[in-house]
Amino acid sequence: MAGRRSDTRERIQQVALELFAEHGYEKTSLREIAERLAVTKAALYYHFKTKEDIVHSLVENLVDGLDELLAWAKEQPRSQGTTEEVLRRFSALVNDEHGPEMQFIQQNVPTLKKFGVMHPLGAKVRELFQLITAEDQDPATELRARLALVALVLGINPMFGGPGTAPPPGVALQVALELVAPRG
Amino acid sequence: MAGRRSDTRERIQQVALELFAEHGYEKTSLREIAERLAVTKAALYYHFKTKEDIVHSLVENLVDGLDELLAWAKEQPRSQGTTEEVLRRFSALVNDEHGPEMQFIQQNVPTLKKFGVMHPLGAKVRELFQLITAEDQDPATELRARLALVALVLGINPMFGGPGTAPPPGVALQVALELVAPRG
DNA sequence: GTCTATAAGACGATAGAC
DNA sequence: GTCTATCGTCTTATAGAC
Numbered sequence: 001m002a003g004r005r006s007d008t009r010e011r012i013q014q015v016a017l018e019l020f021a022e023h024g025y026e027k028t029s030l031r032e033i034a035e036r037l038a039v040t041k042a043a044l045y046y047h048f049k050t051k052e053d054i055v056h057s058l059v060e061n062l063v064d065g066l067d068e069l070l071a072w073a074k075e076q077p078r079s080q081g082t083t084e085e086v087l088r089r090f091s092a093l094v095n096d097e098h099g100p101e102m103q104f105i106q107q108n109v110p111t112l113k114k115f116g117v118m119h120p121l122g123a124k125v126r127e128l129f130q131l132i133t134a135e136d137q138d139p140a141t142e143l144r145a146r147l148a149l150v151a152l153v154l155g156i157n158p159m160f161g162g163p164g165t166a167p168p169p170g171v172a173l174q175v176a177l178e179l180v181a182p183r184g
Numbered sequence: 185m186a187g188r189r190s191d192t193r194e195r196i197q198q199v200a201l202e203l204f205a206e207h208g209y210e211k212t213s214l215r216e217i218a219e220r221l222a223v224t225k226a227a228l229y230y231h232f233k234t235k236e237d238i239v240h241s242l243v244e245n246l247v248d249g250l251d252e253l254l255a256w257a258k259e260q261p262r263s264q265g266t267t268e269e270v271l272r273r274f275s276a277l278v279n280d281e282h283g284p285e286m287q288f289i290q291q292n293v294p295t296l297k298k299f300g301v302m303h304p305l306g307a308k309v310r311e312l313f314q315l316i317t318a319e320d321q322d323p324a325t326e327l328r329a330r331l332a333l334v335a336l337v338l339g340i341n342p343m344f345g346g347p348g349t350a351p352p353p354g355v356a357l358q359v360a361l362e363l364v365a366p367r368g
Numbered sequence: 369g370t371c372t373a374t375a376a377g378a379c380g381a382t383a384g385a386c
Numbered sequence: 387g388t389c390t391a392t393c394g395t396c397t398t399a400t401a402g403a404c
Contacts, residue, residue: 008369024294026210029397042400043370051398109291109342110208118342125343139351143338143359147331150344154327158293158302159309160334167323175327192387213379225380227388235380 009047011037013061016054021104025055025111052115059117062101065093066124073131080181083132087176090128091152103156125149132180141183148179193231195221197245200238205288209239209295236299243301246285249277250308257315264365267316271360274312275336287340309333316364325367332363 019028034041048054076082094102112118129145154161203212218225232238260266278286296302313329335356338345
């Protein structure tokens with residue numbers, strides 16, 4: 001393929017992401033990443049300038065995914081069907097395509113705040129839930145829209161969700177739709 | 185007061201909690217904690233056997249708060265009024281009395297998992313949302329009960345809530361009550 | 369693009385004096 | 387209950403050969 005930098009670079013990202021999500025960023029050493037790839041630490045520094053750089057590249061992947069979803073959503077007509085499809089795509093994004101990134105980000109907040117990536121991500125999410133919110137923007141409606149998105153990510157949360165507690169497929173989406181449905 | 189161990193011990197807990205919640209556990213050194221208290225690292229080791237021990241003592245505070253709430257809730261009659269009061273007390277617990285503990289825990293998951301405190305906490309929360317859930321335990325009802333609790337903590341979350349986005353007092357409680365109200 | 373070797377420093381934790 | 391001094395280990399990151 002065209003714009004691909006190198007295979008090793010992608011393998012570093014993948015292994016780093018796994019370890020970051022499981023053991024946390026600070027507790028994952030470059031030695032550990034290198035070992036699992038059967039290369040040396042110095043090799044990593046050829047592909048990434050610093051350890052922090054690896055994180056930025058990982059977050060970028062998720063941001064790109066959110067941007068695509070936002071771009072698509074903005075050119076659709078506002079309808080119940082569109083909202084449903086936005087929620088469905090968001091769920092696929094944060095659970096399947098970029099599940100590990102989401103887990104890593106949500107569970108390593110102090111690190112990501114220090115790296116300055118938390119605010120931009122929050123802005124993307126805010127754009128998203130404004131798209132699925134009805135016209136009236138009273139605080140309760142806004143909170144429900146936030147909760148609709150949270151419902152789709154709750155499996156990641158070890159305190160209020162957690163593994164083994166994920167609802168059957170479709171249930172989270174159903175509850176999310178209720179939350180953004182116009183009041184009656 | 186009677187069972188109090190020492191003033192320094194409590195000051196260590198307080199300062200450590202502030203730093204853990206802000207910069208994360210791994211990035212907070214004992215040197216930093218000691219400096220802010222104007223003592224030496226060695227002094228900390230008189231009051232706590234290890235750095236990890238400080239964390240356990242902090243989590244214990246939150247667990248005690250949850251246990252009190254659970255004990256109170258269990259001796260109340262099941263009614264709409266009781267549910268409302270449980271949610272109100274939970275909100276006070278996780279936002280006011282133990283807000284920093286909650287932030288620290290939710291944002292340093294890999295560390296707390298390694299320390300083995302995440303599962304017990306999840307169990308307490310599970311007890312709690314079973315108390316506020318109507319009889320029928322279908323997956324959607326269960327998910328809504330979880331979301332009711334999440335609504336009351338959302339201010340902590342930097343991605344879906346975040347500072348400055350906390351709803352006016354009462355709104356979160358209202359939405360939480362909707363979520364646990366019997367369907368009609 | 370990957371290696372060996374190493375620099376430079378921070379960290380958690382301990383020993384022992386006071 | 388707090389101190390000084392130190393130990394051993396691990397870390398990120400770099401220099402330079404191949």
